[in-house]
Amino acid sequence: EADIYQTPRYLVIGTGKKITLECSQTMGHDKMYWYQQDPGMELHLIHYSYGVNSTEKGDLSSESTVSRIRTEHFPLTLESARPSHTSQYLCASSEPTGADEKLFFGSGTQLSVL
Amino acid sequence: SQQGEEDPQALSIQEGENATMNCSYKTSINNLQWYRQNSGRGLVHLILIRSNEREKHSGRLRVTLDTSKKSSSLLITASRAADTASYFCATGNDYKLSFGAGTTVTVRA
Numbered sequence: 331e332a333d334i335y336q337t338p339r340y341l342v343i344g345t346g347k348k349i350t351l352e353c354s355q356t357m358g359h360d361k362m363y364w365y366q367q368d369p370g371m372e373l374h375l376i377h378y379s380y381g382v383n384s385t386e387k388g389d390l391s392s393e394s395t396v397s398r399i400r401t402e403h404f405p406l407t408l409e410s411a412r413p414s415h416t417s418q419y420l421c422a423s424s425e426p427t428g429a430d431e432k433l434f435f436g437s438g439t440q441l442s443v444l
Numbered sequence: 445s446q447q448g449e450e451d452p453q454a455l456s457i458q459e460g461e462n463a464t465m466n467c468s469y470k471t472s473i474n475n476l477q478w479y480r481q482n483s484g485r486g487l488v489h490l491i492l493i494r495s496n497e498r499e500k501h502s503g504r505l506r507v508t509l510d511t512s513k514k515s516s517s518l519l520i521t522a523s524r525a526a527d528t529a530s531y532f533c534a535t536g537n538d539y540k541l542s543f544g545a546g547t548t549v550t551v552r553a
Contacts, residue, residue, distance in 0.1 A: 370545060371545050372448075372546075388540075389542075422486075430474070430475055432477060432492060433479075435479075435486030435488070437486045438486050440484075
């Protein structure tokens with residue numbers, strides 16, 4: 331089992347609320363990622379980080395923001411949630427093995443915006 | 445845009461049978477990886493094959509890679525009920541992995 335944790339597992343909120351999805355890893359990995367996954371669809375990279383104070387947008391445009399103040403913590407924030415944000419959000423980290431990096435995933439947060 | 449694309453989308457087999465799924469990709473890669481996702485959980489890394497390798501084994505898993513056809517296959521031998529999951533290929537290039545939509549495998553007892 332990977333030591334990467336996401337909270338909450340499930341979140342149901344109303345439109346317009348500000349939310350933060352938490353992701354923490356205890357493996358000391360520098361690189362961390364957020365993917366968005368809808369049923370039967372490919373995973374979309376929405377944010378990634380190479381290390382502390384480094385954040386980049388991924389392939390899929392997202393209205394969310396991320397921060398990386400500590401190595402182990404990579405939270406994702408939505409300032410004003412909308413029904414279109416309903417999705418599963420997966421956090422991952424990778425160990426530094428050069429070109430052969432493999433990802434360790436958390437269990438995900440299933441977000442439903444009403 | 446999607447880099448890896450799995451085929452078939454879904455597969456149903458009897459326990460003990462083999463399951464084969466394929467992945468096609470579009471651009472050059474450093475490596476190709478396969479991941480498994482159980483329902484409602486995150487993805488778990490299964491196996492990695494480098495671009496200069498043609499075949500790799502890990503337990504009941506066998507992966508092949510054909511860079512000339514830009515395709516890979518994952519074979520699960522002697523399937524078990526616990527193999528029921530979605531399987532994703534991911535292509536590695538530069539700093540990140542790109543995932544397909546997955547193949548959903550159901551193993552019937």
